[in-house]
Amino acid sequence: xxxxxxxxxxxxxxxxxxxxxxxxxxxxxxxxxxxxxxxxxxxxxxxxxxxxxxxxxxxxxxxxxxxxxxxxxx
Numbered sequence: 284x285x286x287x288x289x290x291x292x293x294x295x296x297x298x299x300x301x302x303x304x305x306x307x308x309x310x311x312x313x314x315x316x317x318x319x320x321x322x323x324x325x326x327x328x329x330x331x332x333x334x335x336x337x338x339x340x341x342x343x344x345x346x347x348x349x350x351x352x353x354x355x356x357x
Contacts, residue, residue, distance in 0.1 A: 296324055296331040303333065310349040314338055 296319050298305035304317055316336020325330035338346070 290312050296329075296333060300333055307346075307349075310345070310352075312342060312349060314342065 288331035290302065292301055300317060300319055304314075307314060307317075314336055315338075317335065320334040320335065342356050
């Protein structure tokens with residue numbers, strides 16, 4: 284199975300974080316606090332959470348615009 288971009292879905296939470304970071308970077312967005320949640324990811328839980336962290340108004344606005352743009356192509 285592949286994603287809409289042709290990339291296979293992440294098999295680990297670290298892959299998911301890396302893929303998300305790369306995709307955000309492609310549209311000029313940096314979430315400095317993006318990471319694996321330290322509590323749920325502490326024991327290699329396959330369902331560990333991704334902590335998106337906090338961002339400022341400018342980043343939140345760019346993220347919303349990027350999501351709207353991606354939705355328009357669906």
